[in-house]
Amino acid sequence: MSTASDSAALDTGRRQWTGLIVQPIVILLALGAVALWISNADLTDTERVTLSVSYLWGLTLEHLKLTVVAAVIVLVLAIPLGILLTRGPFRRYTTPVMAIANIGQSAPAIGLVVLFAFWLGFGFEATVVALILYAFLPVLGNTIVGLRGVDGRLIEAGRGMGMSAAAVLFKIELPLALPVMLAGIRTALVLLVGTATLGAFIDGGGLGLLITTGVNLALDKVLITGSLLVALLALTIDWIARLFEQVARPRGL
Amino acid sequence: MSENTDKSSTGAAILIENVTKRYGGGKKPAVDQLTLEIPAGQIVMFVGPSGCGKTTTLKMINRLIEPTEGRLIINGEDVTDINGDKLRRKIGYVIQAGGLLPHLTVAANIGLVPKMLGWDKSRIAERVDELLDLVSLDADTYRDRYPKELSGGQQQRVGVARALAADPPVLLMDEPFGAVDPITRQRLQDELINIQAELHKTIVCVTHDFDEAVKLGDWIAVFDEGARIVQYDTPEQILANPANEFVENFIGSGAGLKQLNFARVKDVDMRPGVIGRPEQKPAEVLELVTLAERRNAVILDQRDRPLAWLSREQLKRMTELPKTRDENLPLVSTGSTLNDALDSMLQASTGSAIVVGNRDQFQGLISVETVMNAIRELRENASRQQAPVGNNTGEIPRVNGHGDDAAEDEAGAGSHAAVRTGRHAAPGDQAPSAGGSAAEPASASAEPETTSGTPWAGTRPEQGSSAADGTPSGGAAENPDRPEGRP
Numbered sequence: 111m112s113t114a115s116d117s118a119a120l121d122t123g124r125r126q127w128t129g130l131i132v133q134p135i136v137i138l139l140a141l142g143a144v145a146l147w148i149s150n151a152d153l154t155d156t157e158r159v160t161l162s163v164s165y166l167w168g169l170t171l172e173h174l175k176l177t178v179v180a181a182v183i184v185l186v187l188a189i190p191l192g193i194l195l196t197r198g199p200f201r202r203y204t205t206p207v208m209a210i211a212n213i214g215q216s217a218p219a220i221g222l223v224v225l226f227a228f229w230l231g232f233g234f235e236a237t238v239v240a241l242i243l244y245a246f247l248p249v250l251g252n253t254i255v256g257l258r259g260v261d262g263r264l265i266e267a268g269r270g271m272g273m274s275a276a277a278v279l280f281k282i283e284l285p286l287a288l289p290v291m292l293a294g295i296r297t298a299l300v301l302l303v304g305t306a307t308l309g310a311f312i313d314g315g316g317l318g319l320l321i322t323t324g325v326n327l328a329l330d331k332v333l334i335t336g337s338l339l340v341a342l343l344a345l346t347i348d349w350i351a352r353l354f355e356q357v358a359r360p361r362g363l
Numbered sequence: 364m365s366e367n368t369d370k371s372s373t374g375a376a377i378l379i380e381n382v383t384k385r386y387g388g389g390k391k392p393a394v395d396q397l398t399l400e401i402p403a404g405q406i407v408m409f410v411g412p413s414g415c416g417k418t419t420t421l422k423m424i425n426r427l428i429e430p431t432e433g434r435l436i437i438n439g440e441d442v443t444d445i446n447g448d449k450l451r452r453k454i455g456y457v458i459q460a461g462g463l464l465p466h467l468t469v470a471a472n473i474g475l476v477p478k479m480l481g482w483d484k485s486r487i488a489e490r491v492d493e494l495l496d497l498v499s500l501d502a503d504t505y506r507d508r509y510p511k512e513l514s515g516g517q518q519q520r521v522g523v524a525r526a527l528a529a530d531p532p533v534l535l536m537d538e539p540f541g542a543v544d545p546i547t548r549q550r551l552q553d554e555l556i557n558i559q560a561e562l563h564k565t566i567v568c569v570t571h572d573f574d575e576a577v578k579l580g581d582w583i584a585v586f587d588e589g590a591r592i593v594q595y596d597t598p599e600q601i602l603a604n605p606a607n608e609f610v611e612n613f614i615g616s617g618a619g620l621k622q623l624n625f626a627r628v629k630d631v632d633m634r635p636g637v638i639g640r641p642e643q644k645p646a647e648v649l650e651l652v653t654l655a656e657r658r659n660a661v662i663l664d665q666r667d668r669p670l671a672w673l674s675r676e677q678l679k680r681m682t683e684l685p686k687t688r689d690e691n692l693p694l695v696s697t698g699s700t701l702n703d704a705l706d707s708m709l710q711a712s713t714g715s716a717i718v719v720g721n722r723d724q725f726q727g728l729i730s731v732e733t734v735m736n737a738i739r740e741l742r743e744n745a746s747r748q749q750a751p752v753g754n755n756t757g758e759i760p761r762v763n764g765h766g767d768d769a770a771e772d773e774a775g776a777g778s779h780a781a782v783r784t785g786r787h788a789a790p791g792d793q794a795p796s797a798g799g800s801a802a803e804p805a806s807a808s809a810e811p812e813t814t815s816g817t818p819w820a821g822t823r824p825e826q827g828s829s830a831a832d833g834t835p836s837g838g839a840a841e842n843p844d845r846p847e848g849r850p
Contacts, residue, residue: 263459263460264464269427269448270462270535271451271476271525272448272450272451274448360466361509362466
């Protein structure tokens with residue numbers, strides 16, 4: 111019985127590792143193909159400037175900065191809020207808070223971005239605020255779901271052994287909820303990379319600039335490069351997050 | 364055994380005094396003014412229908428559930444208002460399926476409480492190995508495993524080891540063996556009996572299985588709704604004189620057969636076996652078997668744990684004796700009841716079984732004939748078994764009244780006096796406590812008896828005195844009073 115489940119677990123484990131190895135290879139191949147294509151393409155002057163390695167690298171860094179800043183703020187806010195909402199007296203606020211978070215998620219991202227631009231002014235901050243609202247739900251939701259999914263008997267066992275409520279949270283609940291929470295964080299990161307593209311509309315920078323430029327000036331090569339780079343960046347972030355999930359997942363689960 | 368007990372702390376008496384638990388508003392209380400005394404160093408089983416408040420009562424002992432009213436006294440100390448977390452670190456807690464933390468290794472699980480108590484690493488590691496050994500798990504094999512890599516029975520064993528880690532005087536068990544298959548359950552129960560024979564903890568155990576209560580309990584408390592005590596007595600007395608129809612129904616059919624549960628393997632004559640060691644040649648062992656005119660030889664490892672049980676034919680065929688343990692050996696423990704032993708033999712269809720004691724050490728062989736003889740004797744002596752003077756099974760020696768008066772004097776004033784007065788009042792006064800108990804006088808245990816002549820005698824004296832220090836009366840501690848029940 112246990113050997114069967116062991117080998118099954120081993121099997122899924124192996125499959126996950128295979129995926130983790132294949133993904134970066136695919137990303138690198140695609141990146142190589144894009145590079146090859148650009149270097150061999152017949153480019154106008156504008157295109158040559160826009161598609162230069164240093165410019166693309168700068169945009170990518172900008173894009174990452176948007177993503178990372180928003181992600182860090184989301185983590186710092188959403189995880190403690192999720193923990194709070196699973197503690198005794200606050201449990202009843204879970205539904206209203208989730209409803210609000212849901213609004214952030216279901217409102218069209220482009221609408222959010224523009225709205226915040228008018229409120230906070232065009233630029234980096236407005237983009238980050240919009241991104242935070244957009245990525246809040248998966249992290250908050252998965253934190254709550256993960257913590258609620260912890261077997262109540264284990265919590266009771268912990269308390270029964272004399273662990274304080276805080277010790278139970280940090281030594282039992284959070285470790286056991288971690289896989290679900292990490293999955294939520296990964297979802298949020300991928301959402302953020304994609305949505306950060308819209309920052310270009312309100313002067314937030316990032317790889318979205320390539321897309322807007324490409325559309326506005328009818329530069330197809332710039333447009334295509336921009337789209338591909340965003341997609342590859344999202345895949346890369348997803349891969350890093352998966353890798354982290356695999357490593358951070360408590361053994362024995 | 365006794366040297367082991369010297370360094371470990373034995374049980375503490377518990378007094379649940381007039382405790383009520385009310386949930387929400389004006390509803391009926393889950394536990395209604397319960398007064399219950401749990402004698403030190405003994406196993407008290409809580410049985411009753413689901414929702415009767417037995418689990419709530421258990422959880423109020425370590426204050427996982429805070430009582431609404433009433434006091435809780437452990438080892439003479441009022442623990443109703445002390446820090447709950449600190450209290451719980453001194454009380455072992457075992458739940459169904461072990462409740463092991465899946466993300467921690469076996470060693471880390473067992474080491475949880477010692478770590479909280481600030482033990483250093485080497486001491487914890489040492490203790491972990493000691494405990495794994497105590498629950499018959501090989502430390503080197505299991506120490507670093509994760510719970511999911513263990514079978515249900517092994518998880519439950521680790522759960523027991525974890526509860527014992529900081530050597531608490533009291534152990535609370537909430538349907539500990541509910542989630543394992545019947546054969547494993549029986550072995551775990553046997554092991555618990557063996558462990559208890561070694562450690563003498565005060566154990567409170569909730570179960571819905573009356574047979575389990577009979578097998579494990581020194582005392583059984585039968586609960587009805589509102590944690591009302593219907594009967595609180597020794598298993599023998601409850602089976603022989605159920606207080607009322609409710610208890611009778613709870614016992615179920617075959618009460619007579621259940622009484623066979625009181626004779627344990629260690630009470631019957633075991634046959635010595637022909638013993639072989641793995642490093643011997645099969646031919647040598649075969650010669651011993653032939654010489655002794657026996658059919659089988661038991662192969663033991665260095666620590667006298669049985670590895671295999673080989674017939675002459677098997678010995679003839681073998682070139683080398685097995686060095687690993689045959690998992691299908693028909694094993695019974697010295698603490699097993701004859702019923703269980705019979706079950707094991709029938710299941711293994713061997714007609715006999717290997718008896719092991721503490722830490723799986725080989726003790727001898729037992730055959731169906733031995734058990735049948737013992738059962739016959741048991742039947743002939745049935746009346747004597749129920750006589751109040753005591754028995755030969757290591758249960759509490761009971762009744763004879765004289766020690767009781769002394770205890771009464773010692774008990775002096777205070778809550779105990781109140782409890783005892785309640786008990787000594789005419790049973791008829793306590794109509795609400797479900798007709799009182801037919802076995803009233805018989806249940807009065809006598810202090811002098813407990814300190815001598817029983818298998819526990821070696822460790823009882825110091826324990827008795829500690830109970831006497833702790834509670835107003837050691838005698839009272841030895842004597843689970845008939846609870847007052849409802850006002």
